[in-house]
Amino acid sequence: MPGASTEAEEHTAAPRQTRTGRPAPIRLVILSAVRLVHEGVAGSFDPVTGVRVVEHTEISSEAFPRIGQLRPDAVLVDVTTRKGLQVPRRIQQFCPQAALIAFAVAEVEEEVIACANAGFCGYVSRQCGASDLLQALYDSLDGRLCCPPHISSALFRRLAHHSEPPAPHSSLDCAVLTPRETEIITLADTGQTNKEIARELRISDSTVKNHMHNILQKLMVSRRGEALSRLRSRPIV
Known part of the structure; x- marks a missing residue:
């Protein structure tokens, strides 16, 4: 009809902006260990949403430098595998400006907190659809996080726990x-096995085992899980 404008025309005439003033289109990268997943999620964004998928690919060390050159506004990461939780630590050196958003997250306290600890600024649960994914992207770029009350409560409890002063004469202090040793225990906290740590640091498995043995002795614990628990509860100095 004369004088009428379609949604697409309105979008072209006045690009959507986030509260931070970021103009559309939003440059998005999608990472997943499963090709069918990153291709499918990429196909859920059309031009009217104000999102431009500049890359969708498998999670790999080779992909990170290329993604950095693309200068995305946001990176959407599938965290259904261990690789997903390792992405923030590895990709931030190439594109520190990008908002990192986890998707396919089981909406339980441990999973959401693990994403926050890994470095994600937002998440999308496994029960969410395409519209929820888009809203989570907008929210993350605007500095917001929408989550159920039980998740908000868990995050506040975790913050309160970390703000507690350390106990005097703590053996960990x-x-x-x-x-x-700090490098090895930090990698172990991401879920990597001794073999994976050895491969990343280019040392032998036996060297990793020796370092881990020394770490357990210094922290006065007998199991790797206990050492990781103490690492999460209080910084190692």
Whole structure:
């Protein structure tokens, strides 16, 4: 009809902006260990949404430098595999400006907190659809996080726990790890096995085992899980 404008025309004439003033189109990268997943999610965004998918690919070390050159506004990461939780630490050196959003998250306290600890600023649960995914993207770029009350409560409890002053004369405060030991226990906290840590650091499996043995002794624990629990509850100095 004369004088009428379609939604697409309105979008072209006045691009959507986030509260931070970021103009559309939003440049988005999608990462998943499953090709069918990243292709399918990429296909859920059409031009009217104000999102331009500049890359969708498998999670790999080779992809990160290429993604950095694309300068995305946001990176959407499938966290159904261990690789997904490792993405923030590995990709931030290439595109620190990008908002990192986890998708396919099981909406339970442990899973959401694990995403927050990994470095994600937003998440989309496994029960969400395409419209929820789009809204989570907008929210993350605007500095907002929408989540159920039980997740909000869990996040506040975690913040309160970390804000507590350390107990005096804590054995952990007195434990001094070497730079290599700190590097190994940090990688272990991402879920990597001794073999995977050895491969990443280019050292032997036996060397990793020796370092882990020393770490357990210094932290006065007998199991790897106990060491990781203490690492999460209080920084190692």
